[in-house]
Amino acid sequence: MANISTKYLGLDLKSPIIVGSSPLTDSVEKVKKLAEAGAGAVVLKSLFEEQILMDVDAQRVNNMYNSFGDAENYLTYYTKxxxxxxxxxxxxxCKRETSIPIIASINCMSHGEWVEFALKMQNAGADALELNVFVLPADAEYTGFDYEKSYFDIISQINDIISIPVAVKMSHYFSGMANFFTRLSQTDIKGLVLFNRFYSPDVDIEKEKVINLSFNSLAVDNSMVLRWVGILAPKVACDLVSSTGIVDGNSVIKNMLVGAKAVQVVSSIIKNGPNVIAEMNQSLETWMDSKNYKTTKEFIGKLSQKNIRKPILFERTQFMKYFSDADFVNL
Ligand SMILES: Cc1cc2nc3c(=O)[nH]c(=O)nc-3n(C[C@H](O)[C@H](O)[C@H](O)COP(=O)(O)O)c2cc1C
Incomplete structure (x- = not known):
């Protein structure tokens, strides 16, 4: 029978399904249910850099956010x-009540004294730390290089302080993405999570209002992740984990085939409940048995860009075939 276990950040996971940082992982009761359903690990709901600073120096953070009423109110409320x-x-x-790896998470955008808190997370028993770094490139004085530097600064400061493995959850808003991600992977980090998903705008045509798009992702949202995991897997010096649009067992298999050591799932569990984890594990096992794979190592990365006969398939972006041959258009 196939063994679906995997290794991610040097941790042994009995399943490649990691529950991503979200309200699903904000209490021990929920984490226990996710572990019972077969999750290989969980990433706890994120703490925000500002929350940590608030605890250190509430007055200073209040001053910082004075001009952003909402943020201040949120932080004051949340911290209370x-x-x-x-x-x-x-x-x-979570460490006491479950036996799966527990990954702590911090949302941050700069280095600074909040970093000290990571050591407390390590001392509390966290098996790893995931940094959800996002710096909006909105300052016209800053170049892409300046923004990239802030990631290196955060990683360097964190790695000076803690010894547990660190993963960085990335967005896809970078110009020289393959180059930047490869250089990041050559630091002390052990994993890159591709990609974070952000609130995005939608339009309600009845109310004629701009609204938030539903936070539940769809299978189609995974295609960009597949592309970049496939391209980066042969290049990076750390583990890759796929996140966004992993909705069923088939998407788990696809992401591992292109090079992901594990996957993170949120929307599908919010929508379908923790049982979807057991279903994903079962689908993976059944597929591995049907292909005669005994371990996940045998197929992880089998379809990464370097291992396929037409590597261009990962890079082709224009609908060349369809531009030249429009017979399929039924008009
Ligand atoms: C309600 C909700 C809350 C989330 N909160 C966090 C968070 O605190 N920290 C974080 O890194 N990601 C957070 N995320 C992003 C998820 O971890 C995940 O990256 C994203 O939802 C894509 O995965 P999915 O397609 O399986 O939903 C949140 C997502 C949702 C839907």
Whole structure:
């Protein structure tokens, strides 16, 4: 029978399904249910850099956010409801009540004194840390190089402080993406999570209002992840994990075939409940048996860009065939 276990960030995962950072992972009760359903690991709901700073120096952060009423209110509210000490308790409880790896998570955009808190996460028992770094490139004075530097600064400071493995969850808003991600992978980080998903705008044509697109992703949202995992897997010096649009067992298999060591799932579990994890594990096992794979190592990366006969398939972006031959258009 196929063994669906995998290794990610040096951690042994009994399944490649990692529950991504979200409200699904904000309590020990939920994490226990996810572990029972067969999750290989969980990434806890993120703490924000500002929350940590707020705890360190509430007055200063209030001053920082004075001109952003919403952010200030949110932070003041959130910090009153949940202290960062609760986060450390969550890590300890999850470690005590489950046997799967527990990955802590911080949303951040700069290096600074908040980084010290990572050590407390490590001491509370976190098996790894995922940094959800996003710096909006909105300052006209900053070049792409300046923005990239802020990622290196954060990683360097974090790695000076903690010894547990660090993964960085990335967006796809970079110009020289293959070059930048490859250089990031050559630092002390152990994994890259491709990609984060952001709130995106939609339009309600009845109310004639701009609204938020549903946060649930669809299978089609995974195609960009497949492309970049396939392109980067042969190039990077760390693990890759796919995130966004992994909705069923087939998408788990596809992402591993192009090079992902594991996958992260959120929307599908929110929509279908934790049982979808068991279904994904079952589909993977059945597929591996049908292909005679005994271990995941035998097929991870089998279809990465370097291993296929037509590597251009990962890079082709224009509908060349369809531009030249329009017979399929039924008009
Ligand atoms: C309601 C909700 C809350 C989320 N909160 C976080 C968060 O705190 N930190 C984080 O890194 N990602 C967060 N995410 C992003 C998810 O971890 C994940 O990257 C994204 O939803 C794409 O995966 P999916 O297609 O399986 O949903 C959140 C997603 C959702 C839907």
């Amino acid at each position: 409801q949940k202290s960062i000490g609760d986060y450390l308790e969550l890590i300890k409880d």
